[in-house]
Amino acid sequence: MALKRVLVALGGSRYMDSAMAxxxxxxxxxxxxxxGLxxxxxTLVDPAQAAPIGGGASAADLRDDRRRRIEEAIDDAIGRFERVLADSGLxxxxxxxxxxxxxxLVEAMKLADLSIIGIRHAFDYGTVDHADDFIARVATASNRPIIAMxxxxxxxxxxxxxYDGSMASANALRSFTTLRAFDPSLIRLVYCRDDESDPDAILAEGRGYLELHGYTVETAVLEDPPSTAILAEATDIEADLVVMGAVGRRGLSRLPAGDTAASLLETSSVPLFLRR
Structure with missing residues (x-):
């Protein structure tokens, strides 16, 4: 599968530069x-939706001030992107x-081969001072691959x-493999043990697919809960990217707060490649 269009979210946060790079x-x-989008x-303009930028002003003045600041941040984000694009020659x-x-964003992702988004926020432009579940919601609302940077x-x-044998993890593995966005020297394929499945069989099917595409693969069964085990393993092997499904084997229609992908989006310092 040829990768011919990359979508990058221009959210103005400190993660945007990494996403553009x-x-x-x-x-x-x-x-x-x-x-660049x-x-x-x-909803970011309404002071009821986020912490006020300034104090002591009327609601109307506060909305006007917030809108002006967001518009300025959008102009700055677009300008930064256009300079990066010009320098790249792409x-x-x-x-x-x-x-x-x-x-x-979900609509724009339909005709993008890969979308890259800052890992904590996408379009907050400095109005939100805490992590939320925006990317987790986007990942489950779309069926397109995302890199959270x-x-x-x-x-x-x-x-x-x-890889847990679910459709989401298979989609993530297949998208990573067929897009050929990266050329890693090593892939470590892991399964987090539970009481319901045969880890050796699940790892064997994933390994077979990756090796069919020419990758060098190691496998491991992790004993701790996925939300902690995956990042610990990524740190241990000094992984440059984590690939995983946006939902697990239960086929959840949306990510609850305790879900593995949602948890990693809040804590990971490693890029995450996600697909539903």
Missing amino acids: EAVQIARRNRAEII AVMDE PGRAERTDGDAQEV PEGARPVSKVLVA
Whole structure:
């Protein structure tokens, strides 16, 4: 499968620079175009939805001030993206849309081969001072691959693939393999033990698929809960990327707070490759 369009969320956060740098690396390797997307979400303007930017003002003044600051942040984010794009010499463009941020992003992802988003926030533009479940909700609302980027883009040499036999984990593994966005020297395929499945059989099917595509694969069964075991293993092998399904074997329609992917989105310092 050819990777020809990379979508990057222009959210203005400190993670945006890493997302843009990763998009450039992947697009250059695949001769792809990059689309930068900025979204003005009116819910961020309402002071009831987030902590006030200034104090002592009327609600109308506060909304006007917040809108002005967000508009300035959007202009800055688009300008930064356009400079990065020009320096890269790659084809692409910036797009700015008004609307519900989740709905706009999911719609834009339909015709993107890969979307790259800052790991904590996508379109907050400095109005939100805490992590939320935005990316988890986007990952489950769409059926497209996402890379959630922390700070610091880096070459991908070692990849940890969390595979539990679910459709979501199979989709993530297959998208990672067929997109060929990366060329790792080693893949470590892991399964978190439970009482319901045969880990050796599940790892064997995942390993067979990866080896069919020419990857060097190691396997391991992890004993601790997935939310802690996956990141611990990624740290132990110094993984540059974690690949996993956005939902587990139960086929949840949305990610609850305790779900593995949602938990990793809050804590990971390693890029996460997700797909439902």
